[in-house]
Amino acid sequence: MVNDFAATGLASGRNDYRIIPTVVPTIQNPDLRRALAERIRYYNELGIYDFYRREGKSETIEAEPPVLTSEDPREEMPARKSAIAPKPADASVLEVLTPTAEQTVTDPVAALKLIREDLGDCTRCKLHQQGRKQIVFGVGNPHADLMFVGEGPGADEDAQGEPFVGRAGQLLNNMIKAMGIRREDVYIANVVKCRPPGNRTPERDECDTCSPFLMRQIAAIKPKVIVALGAVAAKNMLAINAPMSELRGRFYDFMPSGARSSDPAWQGAKLAVTYHPAFLLRDPRQKGEAWKDLQMVMKYLGLKPPPKPAE
Numbered sequence: 175m176v177n178d179f180a181a182t183g184l185a186s187g188r189n190d191y192r193i194i195p196t197v198v199p200t201i202q203n204p205d206l207r208r209a210l211a212e213r214i215r216y217y218n219e220l221g222i223y224d225f226y227r228r229e230g231k232s233e234t235i236e237a238e239p240p241v242l243t244s245e246d247p248r249e250e251m252p253a254r255k256s257a258i259a260p261k262p263a264d265a266s267v268l269e270v271l272t273p274t275a276e277q278t279v280t281d282p283v284a285a286l287k288l289i290r291e292d293l294g295d296c297t298r299c300k301l302h303q304q305g306r307k308q309i310v311f312g313v314g315n316p317h318a319d320l321m322f323v324g325e326g327p328g329a330d331e332d333a334q335g336e337p338f339v340g341r342a343g344q345l346l347n348n349m350i351k352a353m354g355i356r357r358e359d360v361y362i363a364n365v366v367k368c369r370p371p372g373n374r375t376p377e378r379d380e381c382d383t384c385s386p387f388l389m390r391q392i393a394a395i396k397p398k399v400i401v402a403l404g405a406v407a408a409k410n411m412l413a414i415n416a417p418m419s420e421l422r423g424r425f426y427d428f429m430p431s432g433a434r435s436s437d438p439a440w441q442g443a444k445l446a447v448t449y450h451p452a453f454l455l456r457d458p459r460q461k462g463e464a465w466k467d468l469q470m471v472m473k474y475l476g477l478k479p480p481p482k483p484a485e
């Protein structure tokens with residue numbers, strides 16, 4: 175099936191990436207490993223399952239990031255080292271997640287409002303002092319079945335306070351339209367909510383600091399499907415270190431880490447990965463591949479492309 179969005183692409187092809195094998199991070203110290211397992215078991219017995227890592231020095235083994243050669247490093251940025259990177263087993267080894275305000279409300283509109291209030295005039299990471307004009311929280315239908323997540327705001331988004339409003343946003347709008355729905359039907363957000371200077375890739379600490387708010391947005395909206403746009407979003411959400419060619423083409427079961435929905439019936443979302451629209455603008459040959467990703471999502475959601483207008 176070809177539509178206007180896909181038809182604008184040339185013959186699809188794959189980037190030729192060369193990956194030098196990485197070292198998988200592990201906890202080498204057996205005492206530390208044992209102490210950590212005991213601590214987790216103890217909290218599990220109390221009925222506590224959600225944990226997150228506190229920033230600071232750690233004895234965990236550092237993994238070498240993969241060395242990649244690519245025409246587009248953004249599409250192949252190294253993933254975070256591990257979804258779980260435990261610290262030594264002292265009293266602060268694990269921080270128990272306390273309930274957040276939005277968990278007390280079931281209405282996603284009210285929940286998103288509470289999350290936005292909690293974010294405030296955020297200064298939690300260094301992006302707040304690197305030239306941002308405003309925080310770009312997210313936009314769209316709080317009841318959406320489908321969410322798109324990019325990496326961070328660019329200049330247009332920073333100026334307008336809304337994600338995906340520049341040229342890449344126009345292409346994303348076309349992609350959404352090609353799926354037979356409207357931009358207003360979906361929810362759009364980013365991993366970081368402040369513009370990295372010069373549109374650089376957001377750094378690991380910035381993503382780690384800001385992404386809990388994205389996780390809370392996802393838990394509030396409870397989408398059926400999330401589409402991660404580009405390698406930065408995909409690798410931050412999935413904590414998988416793999417090239418785009420391997421990340422794409424399948425669904426992942428996704429539950430936002432560290433955030434719980436107020437609806438116990440919501441069992442998480444399916445997450446699909448596709449190319450960032452900005453990347454597709456630079457390499458339109460990949461539009462056909464992106465369209466395949468979107469078709470997979472459409473099939474899952476029962477969406478049909480809009481009928482072609484009569485000639």
Ligand code: SF4
Nearest residue numbers: 296299302367368384
């Ligand atoms: S990027 Fe996120 S964590 Fe950093 S200052 Fe902006 S809103 Fe706060």
